[in-house]
Amino acid sequence: MKTTSTPEIAEIADKARAWACYDCGKCTATCPIARVGGALSPRRQVLAANLGHREDIITNNALFACLTCGLCSSRCPAGVVYCELVLNLRQLAFHDGVEPECPHGGALQSMMRMMAKGKTKQDRLSWLTKDLKVQHKKGDVFYWTGCTMYYDAFFPDFNITTLDATRAAIRVLNRLGVTPVVSPDERCCGHDLLWNGDRANFELLARHNVKLVESSGAKTLVISCAECLRTWNIDYQPFFETSPPKIMHITEFMQENLDNLKFKANKEHTVTYQDPCRLGRHLGIFDPPRAILEALPDITLAEMPRSGKNSICCAGGTWSNCDRYAKHIQVDRLREAKSTGAEFLVTSCPKCQIHFACAMKDPNLHEEIEIPMRDIATLVADALAD
């Protein structure tokens, strides 16, 4: 076992601009976890990082309590990149044998690590229906499915089908004349391992996936999952050997091709939109989903009081942080969504749906927080003119 030294912490603190902190405390005042009583103070973490004491930052629970939602950074007047700080400190912690307690007995992490090792044969594409046109090896557009097929198998009692969004995305691509590459050899993007500090397994996945997309010859990579998108757009960049394809979120791709999509009149619906933190604050994609909703006939968007840059995270991003405070955040957020009068809560990340669905299983709250959820791509696919 290697023990983290102070110089390593100092380097990380430096990269994340922790030195710039002037102790105003906006971050802690903003932090969703701190607001519901959780023991997390970003300000304290930043100060501890500057001081460089290992015990203060590596082995304290606050390191893994952070949602990495980025709300604090968006408010920081000194430009401290708090998520970056957490990401790198977690890697140090992992190196020292400190890991978060993973919910579901760590089963999801085990799945990711099995994919990283790559010795297990996946049955990844049996959900493809005959009406969906795809190819498996080469093509101009690669559609990245993410792990929705695993989520649906893992959470059968949540009454949600995250694969619906995956199928809907392909249906829309097909309508635009695109037959995307959907690969049976895709593996987990490694986002959650990376954010829990397991860099070694993340790198195995990154290398495999980058090679897979490169070998397809695709010029464009379209992704639905907000977390996969962040990973490809930022964390995979050093792994490309050739120039990377154009990486787009499904809503960006749809927005670019809006003129070629014909919609039929639909039943009128009022919806509200949950910005996934990876898509919004991490990548700045706030407008394309709203443009799509705007373009759909009979759909009215009723924004939540906290939306866009001020949006509140679903509080479960990396399959850690699952606790009383996360639940509190989810319940508050669902109440907020209901307060808009919307019939649907629309999002564009499968994990938002899973974590809200879990919160809705509360035995005491029921209709106070229950609201049907839709992925944005399914709204588009359903509205396509025949």
Added chain:
Amino acid sequence: MGPEGIAEAPAGESTRDGIFVCGSAVGPQIIPDCVAQASAVAARAQLFLTGHRVEKHEEPVELLDVTGKPRIGILVCHCGINIAGVLDIDDLVQYATALPDVVAAAGSTFACSTTGQDELVELIREHNLNRLVIAACTPRTHEPIFRETCTHIGFNPYLIEMVNIRDQCSWVHTGQPVEAQEKARTLIRMGVARARQLEPLFEGEVPMMHSALVIGGGIAGIQAATDLAVQGFPVTLVEKEGQLGGRLAKPHLKYLYPNMRPATEVLEAKLKLLEESGARVLLNTDVESITGYVGNFEANLTGETEELLQVGAIILAVGADLYDPEEEYGYSKFPNVITSQELETMLVEDDKNVEIAGSRPRSASFVLCVGSRDPEHFPGCSRYCCPTAIKQAILLRRMGMDITIFYRDIRTISTGAEEMYREARGLGVLFIRIPEGDKVQVSGTDHAESVRCFDDLLGRHLEVPTDLVVLSVGMQPKQPETSKFHDILKVSVGLDGFFMELHPELGPVETPVEGVLLAGTAQGPKDIVDTVAQASAAAAKASIFLAHDTVSLNPAVSEVIEEKCRGCGTCAEICEFHAPALVEIEPGTFVARINASLCKGCGTCTSWCPSGAIVSKHFTDRQVHAMIDALFTTETSK
């Protein structure tokens, strides 16, 4: 002594006050019956020791310091030749010595013997150990012994890890000693890995109510209530019918075999003792629900008496139902086909003369195993029917009837029954064996005229003309009581539908629910003699709880880390024992809390909890993961 030279003491009492006999000294019997009877005798002996209460007399022991880096000691037991006959103990000791954090390892001929325990204490003291691994037999029977020894010297008993190299190695792989050795090494390596992660735990305590509730006023309930009440424990006996006695009461039973004592006489004597004991009897009263746990149960009584009763222990003596033959053997069709119970009722009215539809039958046939030893109804043996049929056959034979008994096997297990069987044969009762898988046929037009059966020895069918057919009906679980108390007390029910004891030999009247005991046919078919013995045993076991002022709580249970709990309620939903419940800790925020008195430490909630908020103490994820990791690494270097 009886004629066979065996002590004559059917219920454990000998002809001298204060001297009791039990086990095979009373008559040949199997281990579960021996254990039940021994407990019963202990209960009787307690009557002479009334007023005895358990007082804590332990001198406070100074607790050993177990903090700091793990210092693990290992004792590898030979178990005579049980383990050493197959495994190389010296090799295991040597192997264990090389494992990380192990500071001492030794072999022991019998670790559980007094000498073995002394060696253990010596090992702990000499090497200043703070973890202990015992590679021996099963923790189920032997962990309590090692824990007690360690407690005595102030070594926290939850810092012991037992590795079962007997059952899992030397016994099951006797023919493959090389592989067995490798497996033993692996198991020891895993045990050491877990030991490193063990944490000291401390038992909690809650006060014990000294009173008991006996449910069911049959002979079992009467006996159990009497035995407890005479010791000075407040006892409430609840019977839902208007009279006590169950199957012993009129008009159910005439004579008890083998002594042909009138049932009324026996019941009167028992009721007199019950009355003298001071037990409180509530008739026409039912138990609606029960909550709580050992030492602190609360029963909601309804009916003639309505109250909330608080008790420390509960004895279930709800009895059994008799099988209803319905259409079988022409029972519902022919008036002269009756059950053994109906015949008994006739005998209660007149034991010199039996009449069916105004005429006296000249012949009678008994059909045994009706509803017993029948995979469709009850696969087991009802135990009481063979002797009962023989007893009834003798009575009818004495009235001058020709008697034929159709049987599968004659099972005369209880004391004196075999002698009765011999007597019946001597009196000219005919016995015809029903072949395996076959059934007799009762035929007739408006009443049964004959019984037909294939005889294996003669190789042909026999047709026996008969005026009366008696169906010896077996026992069935009492319903709805069995299902009801299974639901509210979570007492296990076996595949046969009867309440299941904790362990046939180690706990024949106990249940997995502490403080709840079984008496009589609620646990399975048995005759009056066995019922009485078992009821006394249940009383004796209940008094062990009731004699204490406090109940100690097992610390190896599940606990909620409230900060991690999402309040989803899954644990409360799935727990068999109602241990977890949601509590509102601030407006709108619920967390689960686990009642340590109700929790069995089974870990079901721990594995279901989506957020990992529940810890099974003594079986933490960390401990289990350490074992799995050790399974897959073979490095032994320190």
